[in-house]
Amino acid sequence: MKHIIDSKDFSREFLTSLFEKTDDIIKNTGKYSESLKGKVIATLFYEPSTRTRLSFESAVLRLGGSVISTENAEEISSVKKGETLEDTIKTIENYAEAIIIRHKDDDAGKTAASISNVPIINAGSGKKHHPTQALLDLYTIQREKEKIDNISILVMGDLRYGRTIHSLLELLSLYQNIKVYGYPIKGLEMDANFKIMLKEKGVHYIEVQSFDDVPASIDIIYQTRIQKERFTQNEEVHEIIINQNIMDKFSEKTLLMHPLPRNNEISNELDRDKRSIYFKQAKNGMFVRMAILHELLNK
Numbered sequence: 001m002k003h004i005i006d007s008k009d010f011s012r013e014f015l016t017s018l019f020e021k022t023d024d025i026i027k028n029t030g031k032y033s034e035s036l037k038g039k040v041i042a043t044l045f046y047e048p049s050t051r052t053r054l055s056f057e058s059a060v061l062r063l064g065g066s067v068i069s070t071e072n073a074e075e076i077s078s079v080k081k082g083e084t085l086e087d088t089i090k091t092i093e094n095y096a097e098a099i100i101i102r103h104k105d106d107d108a109g110k111t112a113a114s115i116s117n118v119p120i121i122n123a124g125s126g127k128k129h130h131p132t133q134a135l136l137d138l139y140t141i142q143r144e145k146e147k148i149d150n151i152s153i154l155v156m157g158d159l160r161y162g163r164t165i166h167s168l169l170e171l172l173s174l175y176q177n178i179k180v181y182g183y184p185i186k187g188l189e190m191d192a193n194f195k196i197m198l199k200e201k202g203v204h205y206i207e208v209q210s211f212d213d214v215p216a217s218i219d220i221i222y223q224t225r226i227q228k229e230r231f232t233q234n235e236e237v238h239e240i241i242i243n244q245n246i247m248d249k250f251s252e253k254t255l256l257m258h259p260l261p262r263n264n265e266i267s268n269e270l271d272r273d274k275r276s277i278y279f280k281q282a283k284n285g286m287f288v289r290m291a292i293l294h295e296l297l298n299k
């Protein structure tokens with residue numbers, strides 16, 4: 001695989017081998033300390049990021065590579081001067097062995113990959129794609145549940161603009177007997193075409209309007225933030241909050257995930273609940289990204 005652009009591009013075999021590599025990197029981190037030796041990786045972020053950018057940069061450094069970075073690419077000189085994304089990529093590919101990009105347009109990763117001579121890693125594009133987040137989410141599910149087939153998951157919050165949910169569900173559709181409950185905020189429902197796609201791929205999708213419609217034994221609850229920055233007009237929406245009281249209705253084995261950052265949609269009191277694994281997820285992210293970089297650049 002040359003680029004990481006869209007969850008649709010992965011096979012089950014690729015995921016299995018990437019997760020095995022991630023396990024090995026966690027166990028034997030030192031073994032990989034020179035895997036990117038002499039390589040420069042560029043992070044080009046047109047949208048804000050803390051976890052994704054820093055975990056990628058930390059991953060590069062731990063693999064012995066170096067980083068050049070623009071955190072505020074929307075504000076950098078070339079964009080201000082009216083340069084296209086294509087021209088920026090054609091320039092930066094001369095300075096780096098790979099480009100990690102985050103952009104507000106759904107197709108930015110694809111556009112960049114179509115013209116780049118170096119690997120492009122999509123670190124989030126628009127409302128549709130966030131493949132490396134999906135990889136770390138799925139890795140976390142496998143590590144915690146010791147399986148992916150036959151899992152049930154509640155995805156909730158912003159099902160319209162949340163790119164992490166779209167990318168994760170694409171990945172889950174590669175597995176057997178996946179049951180997805182969707183609990184959208186009113187006005188932020190999942191796109192009808194996406195639901196059709198899930199059905200075509202054999203994912204059982206059930207939309208619910210209350211926690212009461214979700215089985216107490218559900219394996220995962222995946223909560224998300226309202227993506228206000230993607231609203232096209234001033235929409236009035238009301239978040240659905242998970243607190244201890246709600247979590248107590250679910251099984252001891254139900255895990256609570258969130259890509260972070262959170263606003264109020266998960267009460268802080270739940271940080272002490274052992275079923276809350278969102279910070280573990282963020283930690284796994286760095287190791288999964290090490291595995292991605294190793295696979296793309298060291299083969």
Ligand code: NCD
Nearest residue numbers: 051052124163225259260261
């Ligand atoms: C997510 C994103 O950027 O889509 N954050 C992340 O990468 N961990 C989710 C979000 O911003 O709500």
